[in-house]
Amino acid sequence: MAFQARSSPVKHKIKRNAENVPPNTTPGRGGSNLCGDSPLHCKSGVKAAVKGNFSAGTTPLHSSPGLPPRPPSSASKIPKRKLLWEQQNSEQPADSEKSSDTGVSVLVRVRPFNKKELLEQSSAIISKASTNSLSICDQHYTFDAVADEDSTQEEMFKLVGLPMVENCLAGFNSSIFAYGQTGSGKTYTMWGVVHDPTSGKPPSAERGVTPRVFETLFSRIKEEETKNAEKQLFFQCRCSFLEIYNEQIADLLEPRHKNLQVREDVKTGVYVDNLTEEYVSNMDDVSRLLLKGLGNRRIGATSLNTESSRSHTVFTCVLECRYKTLADGMSSVRRSRINLVDLAGSERQKQSGAAGERLKEAGNINRSLSQLGNVINILAEIAQSGKQRHVPYRDSRLTFLLQESLGGNAKLAMICAVSPADSCKSESTSTLRFAQRAKAIQNKAVVNEETTSDSNLLREQIRQLKDELKRMKSKEKQQGVDGPYSSACNARRSYNLLRLSLALPMTVPATVDSDSDEEMEIDENAVEGRENSVESIKENTVNDSRENDHNATPEKHDEQMPEYFALAQQRDPDKADDNQARRREVEELQDALEVAMTGHARLLEQYAELQEKHVALVAKQRRIREGVTDVRQMAMRAGASSSQLKWLESQAAQIVALNLEREQEREAANEEIEFLQSQLRDTAEAVQAAGELLVRLKEAEEAAAIANDAAALAEQDADRMYREMEKLKRRHATEMATLQQRLLESRLQRAAPCPMCVMAERVKFQFTDVDPDTAAAAMEAEQDAAALEQELAQYKNHTPMEAIDEDEDEDEDEDEELAAESGGCDQQGQGEELYAEDSWREEDHRDDAALEQEEERYEESSTPGEHKEGEKIAARNDPCEQGEEEDSSRDYYEHHRQDDGFEDEIHDDLYDGSEDRCNF
Numbered sequence: 001m002a003f004q005a006r007s008s009p010v011k012h013k014i015k016r017n018a019e020n021v022p023p024n025t026t027p028g029r030g031g032s033n034l035c036g037d038s039p040l041h042c043k044s045g046v047k048a049a050v051k052g053n054f055s056a057g058t059t060p061l062h063s064s065p066g067l068p069p070r071p072p073s074s075a076s077k078i079p080k081r082k083l084l085w086e087q088q089n090s091e092q093p094a095d096s097e098k099s100s101d102t103g104v105s106v107l108v109r110v111r112p113f114n115k116k117e118l119l120e121q122s123s124a125i126i127s128k129a130s131t132n133s134l135s136i137c138d139q140h141y142t143f144d145a146v147a148d149e150d151s152t153q154e155e156m157f158k159l160v161g162l163p164m165v166e167n168c169l170a171g172f173n174s175s176i177f178a179y180g181q182t183g184s185g186k187t188y189t190m191w192g193v194v195h196d197p198t199s200g201k202p203p204s205a206e207r208g209v210t211p212r213v214f215e216t217l218f219s220r221i222k223e224e225e226t227k228n229a230e231k232q233l234f235f236q237c238r239c240s241f242l243e244i245y246n247e248q249i250a251d252l253l254e255p256r257h258k259n260l261q262v263r264e265d266v267k268t269g270v271y272v273d274n275l276t277e278e279y280v281s282n283m284d285d286v287s288r289l290l291l292k293g294l295g296n297r298r299i300g301a302t303s304l305n306t307e308s309s310r311s312h313t314v315f316t317c318v319l320e321c322r323y324k325t326l327a328d329g330m331s332s333v334r335r336s337r338i339n340l341v342d343l344a345g346s347e348r349q350k351q352s353g354a355a356g357e358r359l360k361e362a363g364n365i366n367r368s369l370s371q372l373g374n375v376i377n378i379l380a381e382i383a384q385s386g387k388q389r390h391v392p393y394r395d396s397r398l399t400f401l402l403q404e405s406l407g408g409n410a411k412l413a414m415i416c417a418v419s420p421a422d423s424c425k426s427e428s429t430s431t432l433r434f435a436q437r438a439k440a441i442q443n444k445a446v447v448n449e450e451t452t453s454d455s456n457l458l459r460e461q462i463r464q465l466k467d468e469l470k471r472m473k474s475k476e477k478q479q480g481v482d483g484p485y486s487s488a489c490n491a492r493r494s495y496n497l498l499r500l501s502l503a504l505p506m507t508v509p510a511t512v513d514s515d516s517d518e519e520m521e522i523d524e525n526a527v528e529g530r531e532n533s534v535e536s537i538k539e540n541t542v543n544d545s546r547e548n549d550h551n552a553t554p555e556k557h558d559e560q561m562p563e564y565f566a567l568a569q570q571r572d573p574d575k576a577d578d579n580q581a582r583r584r585e586v587e588e589l590q591d592a593l594e595v596a597m598t599g600h601a602r603l604l605e606q607y608a609e610l611q612e613k614h615v616a617l618v619a620k621q622r623r624i625r626e627g628v629t630d631v632r633q634m635a636m637r638a639g640a641s642s643s644q645l646k647w648l649e650s651q652a653a654q655i656v657a658l659n660l661e662r663e664q665e666r667e668a669a670n671e672e673i674e675f676l677q678s679q680l681r682d683t684a685e686a687v688q689a690a691g692e693l694l695v696r697l698k699e700a701e702e703a704a705a706i707a708n709d710a711a712a713l714a715e716q717d718a719d720r721m722y723r724e725m726e727k728l729k730r731r732h733a734t735e736m737a738t739l740q741q742r743l744l745e746s747r748l749q750r751a752a753p754c755p756m757c758v759m760a761e762r763v764k765f766q767f768t769d770v771d772p773d774t775a776a777a778a779m780e781a782e783q784d785a786a787a788l789e790q791e792l793a794q795y796k797n798h799t800p801m802e803a804i805d806e807d808e809d810e811d812e813d814e815d816e817e818l819a820a821e822s823g824g825c826d827q828q829g830q831g832e833e834l835y836a837e838d839s840w841r842e843e844d845h846r847d848d849a850a851l852e853q854e855e856e857r858y859e860e861s862s863t864p865g866e867h868k869e870g871e872k873i874a875a876r877n878d879p880c881e882q883g884e885e886e887d888s889s890r891d892y893y894e895h896h897r898q899d900d901g902f903e904d905e906i907h908d909d910l911y912d913g914s915e916d917r918c919n920f
């Protein structure tokens with residue numbers, strides 16, 4: 001009957017209560033076992049390793065006023081059930097130890113004085129009285145442990161972290177909370193200085209509890225896998241990291257995932273929808289996640305802490321341990337969860353000096369901490385009175401998300417951090433009161449273990465694979481909505497599921513036990529039709545693997561794989577931005593993954609059927625063996641007659657023949673199983689490679705999409721800049737033309753006296769009776785013109801872009817000079833014009849947009865005559881038009897010459913000069 005019950009497809013869910021010692025998978029580990037109870041409650045374990053005599057689990061709570069007496073243990077009410085494994089290996093703890101376990105341990109850590117407190121010359125008001133008690137201003141408190149200013153990170157880990165690692169390995173959910181005033185050392189204790197694996201430096205001694213928890217977890221996993229190789233232990237860890245900021249949940253591993261929702265499901269319990277989970281297999285993986293998550297966390301400076309956490313952060317690791325019982329072919333999975341919670345610090349506005357955004361954050365932090373306190377108060381009350389009450393978990397995201405750790409199925413360690421300074425007296429007292437109330441909570445931790453037959457496990461896997469396939473296909477359709485960003489996340493998820501599923505067949509025992517029992521008899525019916533069934537399975541395997549369009553055969557996939565790799569390798573790294581090719585590859589890989597999933601699910605189905613048949617066959621064999629033994633014994637007891645003996649002999653001969661037949665069939669079945677296993681292994685390897693490649697490609701695709709976005713933005717910027725430059729060039733040209741025009745005008749106006757001056761000079765040399773004042777004025781005008789020309793030449797020599805900045809700075813000076821010059825030449829009208837332009841430029845400085853309008857208006861509103869004038873000016877700038885200009889200048893001078901009767905010689909001199917001046 002027992003066998004039938006096991007082979008039935010009904011899933012066996014076995015949960016052990018907190019009092020049961022979890023299975024010891026390390027029988028050889030001196031004194032240490034996979035102790036479900038933390039060493040805080042065990043005699044063995046790390047207790048001895050920690051400084052002092054730490055015996056928190058058995059320490060009665062302090063009986064200060066208001067402190068509730070320790071609630072009676074409810075352990076006796078929980079029915080005890082044991083697993084076979086447990087019975088074989090476990091060591092039962094003493095009853096006294098069991099009864100004291102509430103599943104909650106509270107530890108207080110007093111940090112050293114900080115710089116501010118030292119400067120203020122604060123005095124210490126907290127003193128450690130013993131390893132588990134302290135006093136603050138004559139009030140005495142007892143907890144599970146007290147760590148003073150001298151405690152190291154290593155000691156904190158041994159007190160809190162190590163027990164949690166052992167709990168987690170044993171299948172208990174575990175949580176570590178850090179609670180306390182802002183700046184009291186929660187973050188330092190929980191994370192500390194996280195090691196950067198790329199730095200090449202050794203891990204810091206200041207790394208906190210969390211990194212140390214994972215260091216130990218991975219080394220213990222390795223140890224367990226080696227020691228229990230025959231049980232085919234298989235561990236898997238996946239981690240997530242979130243923060244609750246202003247009552248909103250954000251994914252710290254995928255910062256684009258904001259405002260995530262907490263959901264509750266009968267099967268999975270409370271979970272966060274859409275939260276990224278990453279598989280980790282070593283410390284580097286965890287460090288990477290911690291650094292990434294902590295980098296994305298909200299921090300801000302307050303007067304009490306320059307790097308104050310403004311949110312609650314929760315790092316969660318789900319550990320799954322699968323193992324197999326060879327005797328009955330049953331598989332078990334132990335699933336435990338470890339939550340590492342760094343709560344935001346409580347703060348008083350007066351003390352922290354928070355204002356604005358910080359004040360709003362502080363309000364939210366205090367509100368959610370008070371809701372946590374409220375839940376803890378009610379739980380403490382329930383534990384004392386034994387009366388059921390509604391616990392308002394749903395009042396805040398924090399309590400809703402972590403309800404399992406608060407009065408539920410988890411072991412809880414609460415680290416309460418305090419400052420020793422008298423300035424923090426009221427905050428420290430309130431933290432210690434909170435710690436006391438937390439100690440009164442009773443959690444009901446059980447080992448989370450499920451035992452199921454292989455075929456059920458496989459069927460579950462098949463269901464998951466099919467669901468995932470459906471989801472993948474529907475997601476593909478939604479690609480447009482989700483965009484490329486979600487694709488890597490989805491691919492990773494599918495790949496992880498497939499990886500998990502692919503790991504399973506490896507844990508299946510190789511073949512049917514070879515039975516060397518000569519005496520074993522077999523019923524004819526036992527093998528009847530087996531040959532047919534094996535044949536049909538064989539056929540199905542081959543047909544299924546070749547049939548229909550999906551052709552999802554591992555063989556085909558196997559053939560396809562080198563192509564993918566070849567494609568990937570052929571890719572020229574220089575053409576990495578060839579998005580289309582990459583997209584094609586990704587699509588092909590996506591198809592391959594789907595094909596692999598379908599093929600794998602089909603193989604698993606066949607494997608599950610074969611497993612079921614195998615288990616049924618083993619059961620029949622056992623029953624036949626028992627029957628034959630019974631018959632033998634009865635025959636011996638009855639004393640066999642000669643006819644009976646003959647009959648028995650003939651039966652024996654038949655049995656031998658059947659045995660031979662059965663042996664052959666068994667070999668065939670074994671071969672079949674081996675073939676299936678090798679096929680599964682091949683698929684596993686191929687799919688694993690494809691999956692990894694796909695994830696990498698998806699990530700590359702994401703990166704390319706981001707780069708494309710950036711490039712498009714840069715292009716837009718460049719366009720804008722180009723337009724801006726063109727505009728500035730135009731403006732520059734207009735300004736140049738205006739300046740030239742003015743120069744010309746001023747030159748022309750001065751040109752009248754100028755020839756006279758030159759002539760005067762000449763006359764001065766030739767005729768000494770020339771008026772000296774006239775000559776001096778002419779010289780001065782000539783010098784002014786030369787200076788102006790020089791400035792213009794400099795201005796012209798600048799490239800427009802270089803000139804722009806200088807232009808703006810120099811504009812005013814230039815204008816001033818021009819104005820001065822104009823004034824010097826008595827050009828009153830021109831001076832007014834310059835003034836007008838000056839104010840226009842001022843406006844330009846103030847408002848660029850206004851300038852554009854001004855320009856446009858200028859261009860639009862210019863009369864045809866003005867345009868003509870503008871064109872004329874521009875033409876002067878154009879070297880091709882210079883000839884015309886020269887002609888007009890020549891006309892001008894010609895006119896003057898005729899009017900004033902200048903000498904030809906003098907005119908030629910002047911004309912040469914003016915040509916030089918125009919020739920910019």
Ligand SMILES: Nc1ncnc2c1ncn2[C@@H]1O[C@H](COP(=O)(O)OP(=O)(O)OP(=O)(O)O)[C@@H](O)[C@H]1O
Nearest residue numbers: 111112182183184185186187188305308309344345
């Ligand atoms: N035990 C300790 N030993 C040495 N330095 C410490 C200790 N505890 C805290 N510190 C230092 O005190 C400062 C504040 O600590 P931390 O940031 O951990 O406080 P917190 O409680 O997390 O504050 P908040 O709630 O504002 O985030 C940090 O610079 C940290 O390095």
